[in-house]
Amino acid sequence: xxxxxxxxxxxxxxxxxxxxxxxxxxxxxxxxxxxxxxxxxxxxxxxxxxxxxxxxxxxxxxxxxxxxxxxxxxxxxxxxxxxxxxxxxxxxxxxxxxxxxxxxxxxxxxxxxxxxxxxxxxxxxxxxxxxxxxxxxxxxxxxxxxxxxxxxxxxxxxxxxxxxxxxxxxxxxxxxxxxxxxxxxxxxxxxxxxxxxxxxxxxxxxxxxxxxxxxxxxxxxxxxxxxxxxxxxxxxxxxxxxxxxxxxxxxxxxxxxxxxxxxxxxxxxxxxxxxxxxxxxxxxxxxxxxxxxxxxxxxxxxxxxxxxxxxxxxxxxxxxxxxxxxxxxxxxxxxxxxxxxxxxxxxxxxxxxxxxxxxxxxxxxxxxxxxxxxxxxxxxxxxxxxxxxxxxxxxxxxxxxxxxxxxxxxxxxxxxxxxxxxxxxxxxxxxxxxxxxxxxxxxxxxxxxxxxxxxxxxxxxxx
Numbered sequence: 452x453x454x455x456x457x458x459x460x461x462x463x464x465x466x467x468x469x470x471x472x473x474x475x476x477x478x479x480x481x482x483x484x485x486x487x488x489x490x491x492x493x494x495x496x497x498x499x500x501x502x503x504x505x506x507x508x509x510x511x512x513x514x515x516x517x518x519x520x521x522x523x524x525x526x527x528x529x530x531x532x533x534x535x536x537x538x539x540x541x542x543x544x545x546x547x548x549x550x551x552x553x554x555x556x557x558x559x560x561x562x563x564x565x566x567x568x569x570x571x572x573x574x575x576x577x578x579x580x581x582x583x584x585x586x587x588x589x590x591x592x593x594x595x596x597x598x599x600x601x602x603x604x605x606x607x608x609x610x611x612x613x614x615x616x617x618x619x620x621x622x623x624x625x626x627x628x629x630x631x632x633x634x635x636x637x638x639x640x641x642x643x644x645x646x647x648x649x650x651x652x653x654x655x656x657x658x659x660x661x662x663x664x665x666x667x668x669x670x671x672x673x674x675x676x677x678x679x680x681x682x683x684x685x686x687x688x689x690x691x692x693x694x695x696x697x698x699x700x701x702x703x704x705x706x707x708x709x710x711x712x713x714x715x716x717x718x719x720x721x722x723x724x725x726x727x728x729x730x731x732x733x734x735x736x737x738x739x740x741x742x743x744x745x746x747x748x749x750x751x752x753x754x755x756x757x758x759x760x761x762x763x764x765x766x767x768x769x770x771x772x773x774x775x776x777x778x779x780x781x782x783x784x785x786x787x788x789x790x791x792x793x794x795x796x797x798x799x800x801x802x803x804x805x806x807x808x809x810x811x812x813x814x815x816x817x818x819x820x821x822x823x824x825x826x827x828x829x830x831x832x833x834x835x836x837x838x839x840x841x842x843x844x845x846x847x848x849x850x851x852x853x854x855x856x857x858x859x860x861x862x863x864x865x866x867x868x869x870x871x872x873x874x875x876x877x878x879x880x881x882x883x884x885x886x887x888x889x890x891x892x893x894x895x896x897x898x899x900x901x902x903x904x905x906x907x908x909x910x911x912x913x914x
Contacts, residue, residue, distance in 0.1 A: 469488075481520035564861045577809065603794050611731070672705055676708070690724070692723075694725050758809065843866070
């Protein structure tokens with residue numbers, strides 16, 4: 452490859468100048484040369500690259516070859532398509548950051564109630580000592596065999612799977628499973644339909660793989676069928692949603708809504724990922740599109756909240772061809788999930804005492820959620836949903852509410868982080884660890900919910 456020249460002559464890269472820098476005229480060679488020029492500063496950010504036709508003519512290659520090179524650069528996040536403005540340099544290749552996940556407010560020493568993380572109460576998680584001991588009593592331990600899922604775990608999850616899975620794969624947690632599926636199924640520039648609101652980390656993942664998100668607004672019963680039908684007309688490669696105990700709103704899809712979603716997807720080739728982060732903590736039955744489209748649906752169930760986040764375990768189950776693509780992609784990295792941890796979870800799932808404990812824990816989380824919801828309703832703040840580890844609270848002004856709560860030592864999550872587009876103002880309030888001072892918290896949340904604070908300071912009832 453020719454060493455980078457000092458600088459491109461203008462803010463629009465001259466195709467003749469750029470062609471002179473390129474020796475390898477394959478798509479990868481063109482991309483490598485342009486990436487090197489960007490990295491060296493010879494083509495600065497904001498510069499517009501030549502059209503594929505103009506550079507192809509100078510290089511004596513087809514426009515399709517140049518287009519493929521630009522696609523490779525977009526995948527590296529060195530350039531971006533700007534419609535009629537053409538392809539514009541954004542900067543040297545960089546590691547993408549999960550910006551929504553990393554946006555955590557600073558509250559200093561004044562934080563009295565941290566209601567940001569909808570995570571399990573560690574005091575309620577099942578003990579692992581007996582399960583880990585049982586997991587070690589297995590053959591072929593520490594062998595370098597890439598096992599998609601151990602027989603013990605597969606046998607343990609099948610009875611509660613919402614539809615008969617053609618294939619199963621154990622992965623290192625729910626978001627690891629989502630990342631793996633998106634990496635295996637999405638190509639840069641693909642459109643993906645996603646319920647709105649949704650998990651911020653899912654939106655970060657879709658940004659990282661270069662997908663264009665089509666938001667599918669939700670109501671109290673899940674994704675709206677009319678919105679999904681509109682999204683399907685744009686031919687998304689994936690539709691991703693949570694059919695049960697939706698985070699953050701707490702709604703669940705009922706049988707009638709599931710049938711409406713199936714009708715909206717009928718006749719399309721859109722694949723479906725169903726995400727279940729609550730596992731055995733939320734009572735069923737779980738409505739699934741896997742019974743209608745068994746060859747197009749993967750159901751993802753995470754056991755972090757129900758059985759322990761340090762187990763780092765989730766299971767993908769559904770269409771064999773899609774699971775196989777995820778399994779093959781995974782061979783570039785770890786290859787398999789620890790058999791010790793898989794069999795530990797299998798023991799927990801089949802142990803009667805643990806099953807009863809998890810059921811009881813689910814009731815405790817529901818009670819905590821209901822208690823805060825009732826306290827807010829008594830103060831004029833209505834919330835929706837019935838399941839999950841958080842409440843979805845409407846406010847008049849999101850930023851004002853956040854500032855007000857922070858001033859009183861309360862931290863919550865802004866609702867905007869859960870949307871991919873325009874949205875009404877909300878706050879996400881974690882309830883899973885809230886079992887004290889509920890009235891005090893409700894007073895502060897209700898005070899912050901309304902933009903007009905001419906009532907003076909809130910009356911705090913300390914429990």
